Amino acid sequence: MMQSNWIILPVLFPLFGAILNFFMPKRVKAQKLVAATALTATLLYSIYLLSYTRTGAIAVFSASDWPAPFGIVFACDLLSAIMLVASGIVALAVLFYSFWSIGQGREQHNYYAFYLLMLMGVNGSFLTGDIFNLYVFFEILLISSYILMALGGEKEQLRESFKYMVINIIASALFLVGVALLYAVTGTLNMADIAVKVQAASDQGLLTVIAMIFMIVFGIKAAIFPLYFWLPQSYPTTPPAVNAAFGGLLAKVGVYVLFRIFTLIFINDIGYTHSILIFIGGVTMLLGVLGTVGQMDMRRILSFHIISQIGYMILGLGIFTPLALAGGIYFIVHNIIVKTALFLTAGVTDQLTGTTDLHKLGGLLKAYPALGLTFFLAGVSLAGAPPLSGFFGKFVLIVAGLEAQHYLVIAVAIGTSLLTLFSMMKIFRYAFWGQPREYQPQKYGRFLAPAAILVVLSLAMGIGAEWMLDVVSAAATQLLRPELYITAVLGA
Amino acid sequence: MRSRSFILETVSRLVLFVILIFSLYLLLRGHNAPGGGFIAGLMTSATFVLQFLAFGPTNQRNILPINFRLLIPVGLLTSFTTGFVPLLLGKPFLTSAFGHATLPILGEIEWATAVLFDLGVYFVVVGVTMSIISAIGEE
Incomplete structure (x- = not known):
């Protein structure tokens, strides 16, 4: 059992930054400095954690020295570390984009503080080993996200944030019901301890019911079929920077939790629960991409793609072989990075032209070649063209699916890829090709830089796919041996 | 103009402490x-x-010139520090130290650093509640 008191740092850095920012609501420059420092420190420490867990070690920490399973435990395995690094990268990119785009009004109303608090919730969800603590961190990230969404108070924005809040409050209430039931059956809240008790429980039927409750809860939060209806409505009304953080990061936290609980806790009836996951994955990816057909707004199209892409991740979880899980994890990382890059380019487009409506755009490639190139690379990466990261994620998933003989859903996955490419090309054709409208020549290098860096990362992930696959395969193997996690937390 | 209530004023003075x-x-x-x-x-x-309620917002600000909004980060910082110091001393985050001390008059009492954490929570709760109520109430 490896005790490491410091693994809580990715939670503490953003919290401390947020506290400092609350002290100086009007001093925007200092706020930016604090936020950038806090998030850089978080990222660096996460990279250290990744290199540490890469050896197969699982770092554990029990808050206030209460031993597990009585106290609250934080555990960092390879999956957690990978998620921390991915979220750290994206968080910094969005932060820098916020510097250029979010505006004085929001900055002076604690935008950065709540942004940091949201990341505290995200990182906490990745690290915690206690299911009730998970609920708490989810609430932290959700409450901060309500504020980020509503901040600014435009009419449409308020209407959609209200819906978003109601949906999430319902999901959170269900989450509590699930936790309570799980506690009633197992008598513990520590995830490792639950995993042990679940295997020994007499009423396996009830446990499957609880598993389904959790699937619904995180299905709402991760936006999977048939619970995704709220996402394409609410995300596009937020400011572009917030939209990028939500679209790139928040939905994936739900996916992470699904990966965690459906490999650690609910593995007693795989034939039932994971078949449902495969079905849901297939339908989610298909319906998500079909949703884009009628849309003519860049940000709305991209929002529907979030849903479609989440289908692939769920599919990887559902197939439940080492290769499929590795593909799923690779896909999550790829998607966090590329999706954020796409939303950031949409944001830059909005800044330069004042709209993301495809009817009103045209010829952007000529007017702003770098923007066009960034969008193009991110778009084909999303669709899955080699040598970008999207290709390898899908490739691994498809090979894994064929090996496990899920031919139908793999056919759907390949078809969805084509449709994704088609709808990326639709954006490209309307917005970037053709005769330029009257655009003012502007300097936009710094607006675009965060997105461009993310695209370069996606390219690097594609070229360094072998190394990446090595890491995610190790993470997947670790997930498929829950006894490693359990002994790390509870001791032998 | 607000009408003043003699009963409310007297009672609130009495129960305050x-x-x-x-x-x-x-x-x-x-x-x-x-x-x-x-x-x-x-x-x-x-x-x-x-x-x-009894004396109105202006009087209250004269009696109690505290910026309640500032109490929120002050409280957060207090709790954060109480949790963080053990980390620097090589203990897990939030570890509480306690012991016994003998004070004049009170005799032997037990002290615990958890009180400081509670104090931070106390500040945050007062800060948040009062900010919300004064924001709504002063309109």
Whole structure:
């Protein structure tokens, strides 16, 4: 059992930054400095954690020295570390984009503080080993996200944030019901301890019911079929920077939790629960991409793609072989990075032209070649063209699916890829090709830089796919041996 | 103009100290008995709200010139530091130290750093409650 008191740092850095920012609501420059420092420190420490867990070690920490399973435990395995690094990268990119785009009004109303608090919730969800603590961190990230969404108070924005809040409050209430039931059956809240008790429980039927409750809860939060209806409505009304953080990061936290609980806790009836996951994955990816057909707004199209892409991740979880899980994890990382890059380019487009409506755009490639190139690379990466990261994620998933003989859903996955490419090309054709409208020549290098860096990362992930696959395969193997996690937390 | 209520003013003057002292009592015992920063903070806010209702916002600001919004980060920082110091001393985050001390008059008492954490919570709760109520109430 490896005790490491410091693994809580990715939670503490953003919290401390947020506290400092609350002290100086009007001093925007200092706020930016604090936020950038806090998030850089978080990222660096996460990279250290990744290199540490890469050896197969699982770092554990029990808050206030209460031993597990009585106290609250934080555990960092390879999956957690990978998620921390991915979220750290994206968080910094969005932060820098916020510097250029979010505006004085929001900055002076604690935008950065709540942004940091949201990341505290995200990182906490990745690290915690206690299911009730998970609920708490989810609430932290959700409450901060309500504020980020509503901040600014435009009419449409308020209407959609209200819906978003109601949906999430319902999901959170269900989450509590699930936790309570799980506690009633197992008598513990520590995830490792639950995993042990679940295997020994007499009423396996009830446990499957609880598993389904959790699937619904995180299905709402991760936006999977048939619970995704709220996402394409609410995300596009937020400011572009917030939209990028939500679209790139928040939905994936739900996916992470699904990966965690459906490999650690609910593995007693795989034939039932994971078949449902495969079905849901297939339908989610298909319906998500079909949703884009009628849309003519860049940000709305991209929002529907979030849903479609989440289908692939769920599919990887559902197939439940080492290769499929590795593909799923690779896909999550790829998607966090590329999706954020796409939303950031949409944001830059909005800044330069004042709209993301495809009817009103045209010829952007000529007017702003770098923007066009960034969008193009991110778009084909999303669709899955080699040598970008999207290709390898899908490739691994498809090979894994064929090996496990899920031919139908793999056919759907390949078809969805084509449709994704088609709808990326639709954006490209309307917005970037053709005769330029009257655009003012502007300097936009710094607006675009965060997105461009993310695209370069996606390219690097594609070229360094072998190394990446090595890491995610190790993470997947670790997930498929829950006894490693359990002994790390509870001791032998 | 607001109409003044003589009964309310007199009663709120009388109960002010009773409630405040009781909330402090709850705050100090919170780490090992029912009570704690949250409930104590709410109770303290309740006394302030009572003053607010009885004497009006302007009078209240004269009596109690505290920027309640600033209390929120102050409280957060207090709790954060209480949790963070053990980390620097090589213990897990939030570890609480406690011991016994003999004071004049009071005799032997038990002290615990958890009280500081509770104090932070107390500040945050008072800060948040009063900010919300004064934001709504002063309109």
